[in-house]
Amino acid sequence: MTNTPAAELPDTPASSAVREVSQAVADAFNQGNAHFKAGRWAPARAAYEAALKDDPQMEPAALQWVRCLVMQGDHQAARDGFALLLKTFPSNYSGWLEAGHLCRQLGVHQQAMASYSRAMALMPARYEARLSLARLLEDQGQPEAAAVEYHRALSAAGAQINHQVHWRMAKFRLERGDASRALEAMRQALLVLRLRPETVDVNERAEMQMDLGDIFMRLGMTEDGHRAFERASAGTSEATLVRLADLSFRYNLWQEAQAVLRRNVELHPDSDTAHWNLAHSLAESWNMQEALEVLAKAEAIAPQPGAKSMRASVAGRTGDADTALRLYKELADEEGHGSKMHSSAAMSSLYSDQLSPQQVADLHREMFAHLGHNARALSSFKNDKTPERPLRVGLVSADFHHQHPVNIFMQPVLARLDHRAVEVTMYFTGVSYDQQTQLAKRRVARWVEATTWNDSQLARRIEEDGIDILLDLSGHTSMQRMSLFGQRAAPVQATFLGYPGSTGVPNIDWLVADAVVAPVGSEGLFTEQLARLPNSVFCFAPETDYPYLDYVQAHAERPLTFGSFNNVPKLTPHTVKLWAAVLKEVPGSRLLLKAPSFKDDGAVEAFAQRFQAEGIARERLEFRGPVGLTEMMAEYADVDIALDPVPYNGGTTTLQALWMGVPVVVKAGGNFVSRMGASFMTAAGLSDWVAQSDADYVRIAAAMARDRQALLGLKQGLRERLQAAPAWNIDQYTRDFEGVLRQMWRGYCGGTQTDAAPPKKKA
Structure with missing residues (x-):
C-alpha cells in the first residue's frame, strides 16, 4: 500500500458526465466502491474489472481500478494503468492529477510536472493541481516558482475554501519534515477561519487542530501541542476521533487516547469499527482482558477481518508465543508475500520455548527469501571504492523517541561519532516525535523524513545521497523497511541493535554482534556475515542521571x-x-x-x-x-x-x-x-x-x-x-563501532562481498 494521502484525491472522481449503465455494471461498480471504502483493495479491484469487462467506457470504474493499483503498491502496474486510463479518457482531470502524484512519489519529477500541467489546462478553475505543482516545486528547491503556484491555487480556491489550500500546504510541508514552514501555512489557514468561522464544522475544525498539534509536537512545543489536541477533542465524527486517538497514542498520551476512543464508542455505540479501535488501543497498551471483551462486542456487530491478528498479538503479549506464531503464520500464508505478518511471525519465533535455534534460523530464511527476488545488483553501484575515505552512512529507523531501546543505545553513539570519518544521514520512518527525536536531529549531518515514502522513493533518495553503508535499526519490529533492504538500496547493508538475531533477509550483508551472542561456530544461524564488536554488542551509557541506590x-x-x-x-x-x-x-x-x-x-x-x-x-x-x-x-x-x-x-x-x-x-x-x-x-x-x-x-x-x-x-x-x-566505555565503544563500519567497507572495496544467492528450491 502506498501512502497517497486521501486529501490529495479530488472530490469528483472523474470528468465525464453521468451516463446510463446496465444494472450488472452498476452493481459491480457499487460493490467495488464498498470494498474500496473499507480498504479491501484486491476485491475492489476485481469488482471494478468486472464492471469494465461489461462496459469498457465506464470512466469512474477505470479511475477507481487504477486507484486500487496505487493503494496495493503495484507502482509499475499503476503507471501503466494511468497511461491506459488517460489514453482512453484524455479529459479526466483526476487521472492526470493522480498520475502526477504517483510520478512525484516515484521521483519522476518531469512527468509529474507534465501531468499537473495537463490537469490545470483541463480545469484552470480548480486549485488541486496548482497546489500539487507548488508542492513539487518546493520539494525541488524552487521556492519562488512554488510561491507563484501557491498564490494561483489560493486564487482558484476563492475566499470560501482557501483555508483548505493553506491547510493542505501545511500537511505537505509537514510530510516533507519542514515543520517550521508547515506552521506558517497552518497559521494562515487558521487566520482565514477566524474571518469566516461559518465555513467549517466542528469536525473539520478538530482535524485542523490535530494537524496544528502534530506540528507543535514536531517542533518540541509540547504544551502547545497538548492544548491543540485538547481542542480537537470537541470533534464528534468517528473518523475524527479515531485519528485523534492515534495521534495521542503516537505521542505517548495513552490514557488520553483511550478516553477519546471510549467517547467514540459512547457516541457511536452501534459501530463495529468504534469498538474495534478501542479494542486495538487496549491491546496496544497491554489491557488484554478488556481488549478481548471489546473485540467480542465488535464481532457481535460485524465480522472483523483483523480479529485473528489481534488475538495473535494478545497471545504473544500474555506469554503464549507458540499460539501467536501459529496465528501469524496462518495470516502470512493467507495474505501472501507482501504481508507484514511474516515479520510478526518471525518476532514470535524468538520467544518460543518449542523451537530450536536452528529452527528459528530456518524459519527466518524461508519466510523472507522472496524479498531478494529481482534485487538490484551489487555491481550497479558506482560509489568510490577507496577503502579509507570518509564514509557516508545511512540509518533507517522509526524509533528515536523516549524510552525506546534503539534511542537509548544510539543517542550516545551519535554524539561521539567522528564526523570527519563518518557522515550520518537519518532516514526517519516513524510517527512518534519528542525531545529525543529533536536531539537525534541535531546529532546527524542530514535528517530525511521518510515515513510516507514507499521503497522506491526511499531507495532513490539513498542513492542520491551517495550512501555507502545503510544500517537497519529495526529488523522485524514495527515500521520496519525489510523489503527495502531485500531489494538492496546501498552497496553495503547491515542490521544492528533493533533485532536480536539474524533477519533472514537477502542482501543484508552484515549483522553487528559480539563473540558471546554470536560465538565462532554459530555462523550457520545467520544469513548475514558477522561483524563482531570486541567487548559487548550493546553499550549502556545513559544520558539521564539515575542516582545510584544506597545499599546498606x-x-x-x-x-x-x-x-x-x-x-x-x-x-x-x-x-x-x-x-x-x-x-x-x-x-x-x-x-x-x-x-x-x-x-x-x-x-x-x-x-x-x-x-x-x-x-x-x-x-x-x-x-x-x-x-x-x-x-x-x-x-x-x-x-x-x-x-x-x-x-x-x-x-x-x-x-x-x-x-x-x-x-x-x-x-x-x-x-x-x-x-x-x-x-x-x-x-x-x-x-x-x-x-x-x-x-x-x-x-x-x-x-x-x-x-x-x-x-x-x-x-x-x-x-x-x-x-x-x-x-x-562509550567513547571506546564508538571507536569500535566505527571500526566495524570500516571493516564492512573494506570488504566491499576488496570484492569479498557478493549479491545474495538465490533461494534454493525445495525438493
Whole structure:
C-alpha cells in the first residue's frame, strides 16, 4: 500500500458526465466502491474489472481500478494503468492529477510536472493541481516558482475554501519534515477561519487542530501541542476521533487516547469499527482482558477481518508465543508475500520455548527469501571504492523517541561519532516525535523524513545521497523497511541493535554482534556475515542521571527478593517453571514482576495461576505495572537479584538492572537472543552468574542468594565496576563501532562481498 494521502484525491472522481449503465455494471461498480471504502483493495479491484469487462467506457470504474493499483503498491502496474486510463479518457482531470502524484512519489519529477500541467489546462478553475505543482516545486528547491503556484491555487480556491489550500500546504510541508514552514501555512489557514468561522464544522475544525498539534509536537512545543489536541477533542465524527486517538497514542498520551476512543464508542455505540479501535488501543497498551471483551462486542456487530491478528498479538503479549506464531503464520500464508505478518511471525519465533535455534534460523530464511527476488545488483553501484575515505552512512529507523531501546543505545553513539570519518544521514520512518527525536536531529549531518515514502522513493533518495553503508535499526519490529533492504538500496547493508538475531533477509550483508551472542561456530544461524564488536554488542551509557541506590546492611537482612522488569511476552512457560524452581530452592524468597501488562488484573491473575500451578503461593509474588523511566529505575532498590528470562533474554532491562546495582542470573542459550544476558554478564566480569543449563541456573541463583554479605558488597560497588569495564566505555565503544563500519567497507572495496544467492528450491 502506498501512502497517497486521501486529501490529495479530488472530490469528483472523474470528468465525464453521468451516463446510463446496465444494472450488472452498476452493481459491480457499487460493490467495488464498498470494498474500496473499507480498504479491501484486491476485491475492489476485481469488482471494478468486472464492471469494465461489461462496459469498457465506464470512466469512474477505470479511475477507481487504477486507484486500487496505487493503494496495493503495484507502482509499475499503476503507471501503466494511468497511461491506459488517460489514453482512453484524455479529459479526466483526476487521472492526470493522480498520475502526477504517483510520478512525484516515484521521483519522476518531469512527468509529474507534465501531468499537473495537463490537469490545470483541463480545469484552470480548480486549485488541486496548482497546489500539487507548488508542492513539487518546493520539494525541488524552487521556492519562488512554488510561491507563484501557491498564490494561483489560493486564487482558484476563492475566499470560501482557501483555508483548505493553506491547510493542505501545511500537511505537505509537514510530510516533507519542514515543520517550521508547515506552521506558517497552518497559521494562515487558521487566520482565514477566524474571518469566516461559518465555513467549517466542528469536525473539520478538530482535524485542523490535530494537524496544528502534530506540528507543535514536531517542533518540541509540547504544551502547545497538548492544548491543540485538547481542542480537537470537541470533534464528534468517528473518523475524527479515531485519528485523534492515534495521534495521542503516537505521542505517548495513552490514557488520553483511550478516553477519546471510549467517547467514540459512547457516541457511536452501534459501530463495529468504534469498538474495534478501542479494542486495538487496549491491546496496544497491554489491557488484554478488556481488549478481548471489546473485540467480542465488535464481532457481535460485524465480522472483523483483523480479529485473528489481534488475538495473535494478545497471545504473544500474555506469554503464549507458540499460539501467536501459529496465528501469524496462518495470516502470512493467507495474505501472501507482501504481508507484514511474516515479520510478526518471525518476532514470535524468538520467544518460543518449542523451537530450536536452528529452527528459528530456518524459519527466518524461508519466510523472507522472496524479498531478494529481482534485487538490484551489487555491481550497479558506482560509489568510490577507496577503502579509507570518509564514509557516508545511512540509518533507517522509526524509533528515536523516549524510552525506546534503539534511542537509548544510539543517542550516545551519535554524539561521539567522528564526523570527519563518518557522515550520518537519518532516514526517519516513524510517527512518534519528542525531545529525543529533536536531539537525534541535531546529532546527524542530514535528517530525511521518510515515513510516507514507499521503497522506491526511499531507495532513490539513498542513492542520491551517495550512501555507502545503510544500517537497519529495526529488523522485524514495527515500521520496519525489510523489503527495502531485500531489494538492496546501498552497496553495503547491515542490521544492528533493533533485532536480536539474524533477519533472514537477502542482501543484508552484515549483522553487528559480539563473540558471546554470536560465538565462532554459530555462523550457520545467520544469513548475514558477522561483524563482531570486541567487548559487548550493546553499550549502556545513559544520558539521564539515575542516582545510584544506597545499599546498606538492611538490604542484606530483609527477605530476599528476586525480580524481573521484562515484558510479559518473555515470561514463557519455560521461564515460569525455571523461576518457580529458584523460589523453591530459596525458602522465604519472593519474586517481584514488573511489566506494562501488570496494570491489567487479568494478566496478574493469569500469571499468579501459572506460578501456583508450579507450586508457588500467591503471597510470594508481587506484581507492578508501568511508571515513568526514572521511577522505574528507582524501583530496583526493591530487588536483590534479577532473573533473566529464556529463551528471549532481557536486553535493556538487564543492563538497567546492572546499572542500578542489581546482578542478574542468566542462562547462555544457543542463539543471539538467548545469549544477550551471557554477553552482558561476561563483559561485566561476572561470568559466575552465567548458567549453562536450567539446573545450573537454579544452583547459581540459590548460591548467590545464600551469601547475603557478598551480595551486598557486589551491589554497593557494581556501578563502579561497570564503569571500569571496557564494555561500558562509550567513547571506546564508538571507536569500535566505527571500526566495524570500516571493516564492512573494506570488504566491499576488496570484492569479498557478493549479491545474495538465490533461494534454493525445495525438493
